Amino acid sequence: MKNVTVVGLGKIGLPLAAIFANCGHFHVLGADINKNVVDKVNQGISHVDNEPGLDELVAKAYQSKTLEATVNTAEAVSKSEIVVVIVPVLTKGNGKINYQYIDSAVEEIGKGIKKGTLVSFETTLPAGDTRNRFGRAIERSSGLTMGVDFFLSYSPERVYSNRIIKDLSSYPKVVSGYNQQSLDLASDFYKKGLNCDILQVSSLEAAEFTKVAECVYRDVNIALANELAIYANKLDVNIMEVIKAANSEPYSNIHLPGIGVGGHCIPVYPYFFINNGLDEGLTTLSRQINDDMAKYAVGLAAEKLGSLKGKRILILGLSFRGNVKEPTKSSTLLLIEALKNKKAEVYVDDPLFEADEISKYGVTPFFSQDNEKIDAIILQAYHDEYKDIDFSAFKNCSLVLDGRNVLDKSEIEKLGMEYIGIGIK
Ligand SMILES: NC(=O)c1ccc[n+]([C@@H]2O[C@H](COP(=O)([O-])OP(=O)(O)OC[C@H]3O[C@@H](n4cnc5c(N)ncnc54)[C@H](O)[C@@H]3O)[C@@H](O)[C@H]2O)c1
Incomplete structure (x- = not known):
């Protein structure tokens, strides 16, 4: 052996x-x-x-x-x-x-x-x-x-x-x-x-390039989906309906739009190209588009709520994606920055993290007794625990921003709250 x-x-x-x-x-x-x-x-x-x-x-x-x-x-x-x-x-x-x-x-x-x-x-x-x-x-x-x-x-x-x-x-x-x-x-x-x-x-170089190219491919295609979602939002067209219809054709593989791209691979490895001569074009632009999604989402919330100053906003999910305990380059970090720039009070919930692991990001860890304080909710990482979240417990919440386009819009609207997705009004 x-x-x-x-x-x-x-x-x-x-x-x-x-x-x-x-x-x-x-x-x-x-x-x-x-x-x-x-x-x-x-x-x-x-x-x-x-x-x-x-x-x-x-x-x-x-x-x-x-x-x-x-x-x-x-x-x-x-x-x-x-x-x-x-x-x-x-x-x-x-x-x-x-x-x-x-x-x-x-x-x-x-x-x-x-x-x-x-x-x-x-x-x-x-x-x-x-x-x-x-x-x-x-x-x-x-x-x-x-x-x-x-x-x-x-x-x-x-x-x-x-x-x-x-x-x-x-x-x-x-x-x-x-x-x-x-x-x-x-x-x-x-x-x-x-x-x-x-x-x-x-x-060796072709194999090294392959892995980075895969990350660039994902990043660029998510950026395209995000760009289309922002445009669809302007035209009042539901991007998810469009993607489903477009992808029924075999050459179309439009990715899912969302509030950002996180983790230690997709948002990081494209820089192995960008820092080594591929510094203009789609790879760089896509990084920018995806990192700007958090700011875009906060802008959508501000359009609905008016000034965010003093508003208590709850972000669901510190992790970069659902069911993984990994905060590296999570879009939540960009959301926190964008919300703080607008002087909002930021609460973060994540069932996979302890309160002290959340508070080190300069936010208030969320506990259910704070339900009634919350003015708006942003879903960032769709953990399984959020599949049956009871939004009716958030009595003073007027807006749910679905950063992953996974929540049931009509159920949320039935509670008298506004719903916005990424490319879904
Ligand atoms: N985690 C992912 O999802 C993922 C996916 C695809 C590829 N990768 C690749 O895998 C690599 C490793 O990722 P990971 O998630 O396993 O990292 P990790 O941080 O979980 O583990 C790294 C391990 O290496 C050990 N280590 C550090 N320096 C060492 C040394 N000098 N000698 C021996 N051990 C040492 C650490 O103690 C740690 O246990 C990444 O850099 C990435 O290139 C990761």
């Missing part, structure tokens, strides 16, 4: 490690600098919440002794024939990268690596980094030669939180290699490890 080291046992790394450890071909060493993570994995417990199937996979690998964790990356790498790197790069809102964590992981890999090892990077990266930054760094610290003494691959991670296990077996795995031998080794590894289709591309 070959040894595989997975470096970084986070939300993506742990599911990967657990799947590899259960595939029957590999013994997996998970390397992470966080001792709590390592201790938990060594007790057969997953530290990642809300990931269907993961608890069971980690427990099973623990029982069969095919997954163990360590804080010593170099040592784990020295015992392994395959190394997978899924340590994040930190990005600021404008995509500027801080390589601190991944650079130090790569340094440890360079210290431990032995001849013949395949190193596969999965972290989303600007094109060129696998070869020029990390491959060269391993060469420098190990004294080995890329493509001869060790092999290098890039295979982007394209999964979505909450369905990682399912996505890993159902999407084809895009695989690239520094040379043919790297590509062959990586393709064979992922085929065995994930039992999914393999889609080979011709260079």
